[in-house]
Amino acid sequence: MKQHLLSGNEAIARGAYEAGVKVCSAYPGTPSTEIFENLPQYQDVLYCEWAPNEKVATEVAYGAAMAGVRSLCAMKHVGVNVAADPIFTAAYDGVSKGFVIVSADDPSMHSSQNEQDNRYYAKFARMALVEPSDSQECLDFIKAAYDISERFDMPVLFRTTTRISHSKSLVTFGEREEQEVIPYERNAAKFVCTPANAYRNHPKVEANLAALEEYGNTCPLNKLEMKGSKVGVITASIAYQYAKDAFPEDTSFLKLGLTYPLPMKLIRDFAAKVETLYVIEELEPFMEEQILAAGIPCTGKRLVGRMHEQNPQRLRQELFGTAPETVDVGVKAVSRPPALCPGCPHRGFFYTMSKGKDFVVTGDIGCYTLGAAAPLNAMDTCVCMGGGFSVGMGMAKAFKTTGQKKKVFGVLGDSTFFHSGMTGAAEILYNKGEMIPVVLDNSITGMTGHQDNPGTGFNLQGEIAAAIKIENVLRSFGYENVIIVDPQDLTAMQKAVDDALASPVPAAIIARRPCLLIKRISHDTGLCVVDQDACIGCKKCLKVGCPALFVKNGKSHIDPNQCVGCTVCAQVCPVGAISRKETK
Amino acid sequence: MMARQSALLVGVGGQGAILAAKILVTGLMDAGYDVKMSEVHGMSQRGGSVSTQVHWGEKVYSPVIGPGAADILVAFEKMEAVRYAEFLKPGGVAVINDYELPSSTVAAGLCEYPAGCLEAMQSHFRCVALNAEETAEKLGSAKCMNVVLFGAMAKALNLDHIDWEAVIRRVVPEKFLTLNLAAYRAGREAVR
Numbered sequence: 141m142k143q144h145l146l147s148g149n150e151a152i153a154r155g156a157y158e159a160g161v162k163v164c165s166a167y168p169g170t171p172s173t174e175i176f177e178n179l180p181q182y183q184d185v186l187y188c189e190w191a192p193n194e195k196v197a198t199e200v201a202y203g204a205a206m207a208g209v210r211s212l213c214a215m216k217h218v219g220v221n222v223a224a225d226p227i228f229t230a231a232y233d234g235v236s237k238g239f240v241i242v243s244a245d246d247p248s249m250h251s252s253q254n255e256q257d258n259r260y261y262a263k264f265a266r267m268a269l270v271e272p273s274d275s276q277e278c279l280d281f282i283k284a285a286y287d288i289s290e291r292f293d294m295p296v297l298f299r300t301t302t303r304i305s306h307s308k309s310l311v312t313f314g315e316r317e318e319q320e321v322i323p324y325e326r327n328a329a330k331f332v333c334t335p336a337n338a339y340r341n342h343p344k345v346e347a348n349l350a351a352l353e354e355y356g357n358t359c360p361l362n363k364l365e366m367k368g369s370k371v372g373v374i375t376a377s378i379a380y381q382y383a384k385d386a387f388p389e390d391t392s393f394l395k396l397g398l399t400y401p402l403p404m405k406l407i408r409d410f411a412a413k414v415e416t417l418y419v420i421e422e423l424e425p426f427m428e429e430q431i432l433a434a435g436i437p438c439t440g441k442r443l444v445g446r447m448h449e450q451n452p453q454r455l456r457q458e459l460f461g462t463a464p465e466t467v468d469v470g471v472k473a474v475s476r477p478p479a480l481c482p483g484c485p486h487r488g489f490f491y492t493m494s495k496g497k498d499f500v501v502t503g504d505i506g507c508y509t510l511g512a513a514a515p516l517n518a519m520d521t522c523v524c525m526g527g528g529f530s531v532g533m534g535m536a537k538a539f540k541t542t543g544q545k546k547k548v549f550g551v552l553g554d555s556t557f558f559h560s561g562m563t564g565a566a567e568i569l570y571n572k573g574e575m576i577p578v579v580l581d582n583s584i585t586g587m588t589g590h591q592d593n594p595g596t597g598f599n600l601q602g603e604i605a606a607a608i609k610i611e612n613v614l615r616s617f618g619y620e621n622v623i624i625v626d627p628q629d630l631t632a633m634q635k636a637v638d639d640a641l642a643s644p645v646p647a648a649i650i651a652r653r654p655c656l657l658i659k660r661i662s663h664d665t666g667l668c669v670v671d672q673d674a675c676i677g678c679k680k681c682l683k684v685g686c687p688a689l690f691v692k693n694g695k696s697h698i699d700p701n702q703c704v705g706c707t708v709c710a711q712v713c714p715v716g717a718i719s720r721k722e723t724k
Numbered sequence: 725m726m727a728r729q730s731a732l733l734v735g736v737g738g739q740g741a742i743l744a745a746k747i748l749v750t751g752l753m754d755a756g757y758d759v760k761m762s763e764v765h766g767m768s769q770r771g772g773s774v775s776t777q778v779h780w781g782e783k784v785y786s787p788v789i790g791p792g793a794a795d796i797l798v799a800f801e802k803m804e805a806v807r808y809a810e811f812l813k814p815g816g817v818a819v820i821n822d823y824e825l826p827s828s829t830v831a832a833g834l835c836e837y838p839a840g841c842l843e844a845m846q847s848h849f850r851c852v853a854l855n856a857e858e859t860a861e862k863l864g865s866a867k868c869m870n871v872v873l874f875g876a877m878a879k880a881l882n883l884d885h886i887d888w889e890a891v892i893r894r895v896v897p898e899k900f901l902t903l904n905l906a907a908y909r910a911g912r913e914a915v916r
Binding site: 384 | 736737749753758759760761762763772773784785786787788789790791792793803804806807809810811812813814826827828829830831832833834835836837838839840841844845847848849866
């Protein structure tokens with residue numbers, strides 16, 4: 141049988157295809173993004189799209205499941221917060237055909253603002269939870285998740301972590317099974333969430349969950365691996381892999397794949413067969429709390445940390461006190477933080493912001509969050525998607541009530557604008573916000589690896605799509621002075637800021653220049669060089685925070701391999717020592 | 725049962741560690757090993773420190789390792805060797821590119837690039853040090869630096885029952901094949 145080395149995300153896409161899924165919608169977010177990047181290869185038999193945000197994606201997928209086809213939506217863990225509203229109603233109303241919501245959690249926050257444990261969403265919203273532990277299970281379990289969704293009439297939360305989504309392991313494929321189409325018929329009592337219907341639906345949800353728990357006791361996703369009778373481990377997800385490495389060979393395992401509702405009878409039977417019972421899980425004591433509440437003694441979080449990613453060596457140390465043998469070479473590496481790329485269009489904007497003494501910059505989630513890093517240090521806050529505008533609004537109101545003379549700039553990107561920035565833009569205008577909304581439009585969803593959005597003119601399949609102009613949206617709201625500027629021209633950027641601040645009518649700035657990494661357009665790149673005789677070693681150019689710039693023997697130098705000739709450093713140089721050669 | 729082996733490839737975003745890892749896992753899969761590989765995407769694309777782990781054996785469970793568990797460390801940049809040294813087993817091998825890439829913090833003058841990275845590694849581990857950048861440039865393109873390092877790694881790993889040149893022929897696009905085969909051989913040469 142041919143084996144493929146696939147990431148969990150690639151395997152989920154394949155599994156959805158094999159499960160006969162027909163409608164798929166998502167918003168990109170690390171570590172979930174590659175699931176949907178791998179769906180267009182199956183577009184002959186399924187529809188897939190990038191939605192403007194996770195709430196929309198969930199609603200689209202749920203609508204399809206109500207209409208009678210299997211559907212999929214996927215998001216990073218914090219995306220589920222955005223999508224929580226429709227998810228909770230879907231849990232009460234149930235489905236016509238299978239509906240699976242993938243939540244990709246990020247323990248250790250490799251690229252996230254928190255490490256929330258989304259398993260609790262299943263318990264909270266009252267729906268099934270399925271957790272794979274490697275890529276083969278990503279494929280197999282997603283197919284099982286659709287069967288569970290249909291048999292128990294509920295959405296299934298399919299939860300991965302970074303190490304499930306991004307690790308690659310061997311996978312064997314199956315065939316796609318087309319699903320029987322259920323002709324649509326109106327069912328308002330089920331799908332219209334009036335209070336009266338919701339009141340009647342809730343008992344059904346509880347009954348379905350009770351039946352699902354019973355099923356969990358014999359379900360093939362939950363697997364018993366009996367070895368010795370001394371030590372037993374209940375575990376799931378990536379923690380299973382860590383525990384298999386950390387515990388001795390003669391340890392017995394109850395490895396769970398259906399983790400909500402927990403199969404308490406199966407757990408009780410397993411507990412009776414072993415002398416000592418451990419519950420091993422990453423992050424929160426989700427399973428342990430429930431097992432203890434059922435009156436089954438077990439050990440887990442008393443020894444194993446509830447923060448950050450686990451690994452076999454850490455687990456062994458926490459459980460058995462055996463520290464790994466390591467070598468200290470005596471030299472310390474300095475930090476190598478990510479930085480805005482050479483030629484990044486955001487650099488000119490943040491450099492301009494760094495010059496304003498009384499500027500407050502409320503930022504957002506994206507590449508431009510790197511504007512907060514040294515040496516730019518040009519961001520005050522970053523909370524969540526869309527928060528750049530509305531957090532700034534609150535700060536501006538607070539400054540006004542306390543008489544503090546601050547100038548607030550709310551900053552977010554083009555994809556974020558469509559995600560949840562538009563509501564903030566309405567808020568600022570409606571409630572007379574004294575702040576400047578700024579859209580850093582690099583014409584792509586950058587940080588997640590270049591996905592299209594409603595402003596780029598292309599869809600997930602790479603086909604030409606409607607390109608919604610941000611300036612048209614802002615003008616239609618009532619921003620009478622929308623200033624569009626190339627942020628790489630520092631003089632123009634400064635003037636845009638000054639003009640916006642002085643504007644007698646509501647003003648907004650769109651700093652527009654495409655990301656240099658966009659492959660489908662040509663970019664005007666070149667190379668900047670430093671005249672070593674002219675350089676006075678003042679290091680002003682270093683203030684733009686470009687990775688291509690460095691100082692050697694007291695003078696500035698530019699790494700020709702990294703420089704793209706954006707000239708931002710040249711515009712900052714007080715003696716004109718930096719110039720651009722036209723060709724690289 | 726063959727004990728599980730772990731390789732840790734570290735460097736700076738954009739140095740091409742992914743291709744080296746791809747050649748490695750393709751060869752290991754051909755040889756019939758269970759293989760797992762892990763890397764972190766996201767912020768690391770923006771010039772940060774990056775790492776890729778490859779694990780193989782009869783059966784592999786965890787796709788990641790903690791400190792003191794790697795059999796071989798391949799550093800595409802020498803300060804990164806020091807950063808990840810604690811992950812290397814005390815008796816492990818380090819393949820180090822004798823090449824310095826200042827971090828943005830160093831470039832901005834906020835701190836200094838540490839001195840003696842290579843020497844520190846050499847005094848604690850069995851090391852293979854080579855300037856893969858220079859070797860690659862002599863062969864015609866700095867871009868094949870990753871395959872030079874792969875060659876050194878393949879030799880150091882003693883996985884000679886795998887026909888690595890055949891694997892490279894399958895993984896690398898036709899027009900870069902001659903360059904990359906030369907890079908692979910030059911990397912092997914560096915290990916004595």
